[in-house]
Amino acid sequence: MARYSEIKKILKSHKLRITDRRIDVLEFFLREKRTMSFKDLEEEFKDSDRVTLYRTLNAFTEHGVLHKIPDDSGFATYGLCHDTCDSEDHYHDHMHFKCNECGNIECLEENVPVVEIPGYQVKEANLILKGTCRTCVA
Amino acid sequence: MARYSEIKKILKSHKLRITDRRIDVLEFFLREKRTMSFKDLEEEFKDSDRVTLYRTLNAFTEHGVLHKIPDDSGFATYGLCHDTCDSEDHYHDHMHFKCNECGNIECLEENVPVVEIPGYQVKEANLILKGTCRTCVA
DNA sequence: TAGGTTTACGCAATAGAGTTGCAAAAATGA
DNA sequence: TCATTTTTGCAACTCTATTGCGTAAACCTA
Ligand SMILES: [Zn+2]
Ligand SMILES: [Zn+2]
Ligand SMILES: [Zn+2]
Ligand SMILES: [Zn+2]
Numbered sequence A, B: 001m002a003r004y005s006e007i008k009k010i011l012k013s014h015k016l017r018i019t020d021r022r023i024d025v026l027e028f029f030l031r032e033k034r035t036m037s038f039k040d041l042e043e044e045f046k047d048s049d050r051v052t053l054y055r056t057l058n059a060f061t062e063h064g065v066l067h068k069i070p071d072d073s074g075f076a077t078y079g080l081c082h083d084t085c086d087s088e089d090h091y092h093d094h095m096h097f098k099c100n101e102c103g104n105i106e107c108l109e110e111n112v113p114v115v116e117i118p119g120y121q122v123k124e125a126n127l128i129l130k131g132t133c134r135t136c137v138a
Numbered sequence C: 001t002a003g004g005t006t007t008a009c010g011c012a013a014t015a016g017a018g019t020t021g022c023a024a025a026a027a028t029g030a
Numbered sequence D: 001t002c003a004t005t006t007t008t009g010c011a012a013c014t015c016t017a018t019t020g021c022g023t024a025a026a027c028c029t030a
Helices: A004-013 A020-032 A038-044 A050-062 B004-013 B020-032 B038-044 B050-062
Strands: A066-069 A077-080 A094-099 A105-111 A121-132 B066-069 B077-080 B094-099 B105-111 B121-132
Touching: A004 A020, A020 A038, A020 A050, A020 A077, A038 A050, A050 A066, A050 A077, A077 A105, B004 B020, B020 B038, B020 B050, B020 B077, B038 B050, B050 B066, B050 B077, B077 B105
Parallel strands: A094 A121, B094 B121
Antiparallel strands: A066 A077, A094 A105, A121 B121, B066 B077, B094 B105
């Protein structure tokens, strides 16, 4: 974790106070480079209070550090935002892939195909693909 | 509700026992012709036990009478299946639309566009559009 | 259609994910 | 350093949904 100054900079630029918890959580996301469920975080930070973790995730989501990945499984999953996201403006048009084998959820590079429905105003589109991911296919 | 015999036939063909509750719930779906959340059903069937409603919805979903619509809101929503669905085989490729104004979720005719991701095996795709529905746009 | 088996129902309790209230602790800024 | 604001930790709580179990209803077969 040689990124302490970088992490501080990210928190500051997103108008978040710098606390030990937030540094730890953000560092974890940056290090793992993958989406994370609440359970993942709970396991990593056993000493931390559940409520604080929830509040950290909410704060990060509100301030454009993380985006919450829509999921029907009942487990919220979070992924890192682009550099350009902040409180006012953070939109994500990319698709997500959930692997039935390993259970991981990935942010894909590709954007959700644009869909137009006559008579409807489409403002947002979430596409979740399920199947077997690259790692598990091999 | 002049469809009693029809409803009975549907239940039988899906290998479901015919009970008063199931007839009522299925009749409600057929009459309303729209997707229904658990709350909708609870309000319609105030005299019924919540658990029975949950179990009815689960049985219908397992036997291909209803399909559960993936939703990140924490409220399960259900829509009628096609005639061809049964316990073994009920797949749905259609998109869903959630209106931010009225809150209703609609099953759309159109299927989810086919997406291929190199290296991945895509087996299922759920696309949920959000915005303003035809009724609320007007 | 009666009798035995299987399944559904109703009630209470429980599980699981997430939130809220509040006092103490920490971060910020002057 | 000190005052102000935000965050943390703990307990209690909300909300959706499930499980266990005894009773009631549906089904099947003779
Ligand atoms: Zn974002
Ligand atoms: Zn993502
Ligand atoms: Zn179906
Ligand atoms: Zn549908």
